[in-house]
Amino acid sequence: MTSDDTAPAVPTRTLDTLSELTPAQTEAVLALLEESARTDGQQAVSEQGRLQLTGGPQSEGASRSDSAKGGGGRREGVRHLLLTVQGQLVGYAQLEDTDPVEAPAAELVVHPSHRGRGHGRALGSALLAESGKRLRVWAHGGHSAARHLAQVLGLTLFRELRQLRRPLTDFDLPEPTLPAGVTVRTFVPGEDDAAWLAVNAEAFAHHPEQGSLTQRDLDDRKAQPWFDPSGFFLAFRGDELIGFHWTKVHAEEGLGEVYVLGVRPGAQGGGLGKALTTIGLRHLAAQALPTAMLYVDADNTAAVTVYERLGFVTYETDLMYRTES
Template sequence: AAELVVHPAHRGRGHGRALGAALLAASGKRLRVWAHGGHSAARHLAQVLGLTLFRELRQMRRPLTDFALPEAALPEGVTVRAFVPGQDDAAWLAVNAEAFAHHPEQGSLTQRDLDDREAQPWFDPAGFFLAERAGRLVGFHWTKVHAEERLGEVYVVGVRPGAQGGGLGKALTVIGLRHLADAGLPTAMLYVDADNKAAVTVYERLGFTTYETDLMYRTET
């Protein structure tokens, strides 16, 4: 995988194409490249290099200063509490793997990955919400705060496959957004794959709009 950058003062001179060709050669033509912002020049370069569009990742945002959202309506028998590091790790990793079995990155997280995230300065278990039914974890909403930008993030929302379709994902999202709003953050953001129509629809109904689009291109081999 690669990210390719050309200084604005030196664009349009073939540097991007030269870098791309070098990356293709170094990777044996097995390459994925992110184009942030989805600009037309990046689309053209991908075409020149023989790369095809593989993934469209949307960044969506909504204001939190006027938090006009309904109360979170949890499905019957579901309660929500905060994540407890060391106690909930294994259960969370299991439900995360089930909820994101189709996702090549999120679904493959390990204990080491979780430990790395828990060690980050932004980690706050008070903003990591777990939904349980009869003592079994059925969903979660992990929020994140970007302190310098004063941005709250819907970091990841997951629902166990057997618990999907009952409004739990929406309820968990609202709970997390209220937490971020209560922290005094003016804006919330999230990332979602454009082909995840169900999630995009939920977020749009919650007032999110597309802020920026990132595109991943890859070789076919």
């Protein structure tokens, strides 16, 4: 959520809610996101939101036109809000209503040169109306303007997601020690999809975004330029998949990411998570990447403690706000 607050409304403002975007509209939204990211230093819409916007190879190294040509098509439960002023796109919001329990989740952004004019409040109010006043909104980076907008909209802080980082230069972590009977190999696309999706759903049953990934979501990620199965590690006990560490490389930023790390319930507590983390970090360090990053919920104290012991420190924070329920 990157926006403005309570400035007077603009008479020529138009706000449309669509279930599917044309290639031209997708191109305009991607351009808006890129310009905002250059100003803010981070994306206002998450990777999942960008995949739901394009469905094509929109990631590091992919051009806007390539992504827009691919087109994401209609996504069940996903709506796009386009805010234009005199025909120019100046604001975008995405609303996802796919979780059977949680309130719909949203992200929004206003073009940097059009902030302070009430567009953020207009988008936020439209999201509240579209969601029936049951809404969760991400504020990536937790900027003061986004916090103020949340207050104006009557939203309260609900979740804190931390980005942690540590240097990979002079990497000094010891050799990983796997639990007895556990072996590790890399992911084989097409062969390991179903097993990984099942374990991911179990490991993240408490996590509405990650735990609900489908085959289409996995396919979207496998189609990205950054996808590399040699950095996707699977842990087995016999023939049973019990854990994984999926790494990701952000080549332009020189960052290696602990993208997703999960251990199947019942296999936790034996040091497998730490061993998989170390295996992935060693893989990233071997590619001469200077820094590793990861995301973790602030209230997941066990995971935060493990990562801090591995040398990670907080770099920035994303906040989620929601309506009172």
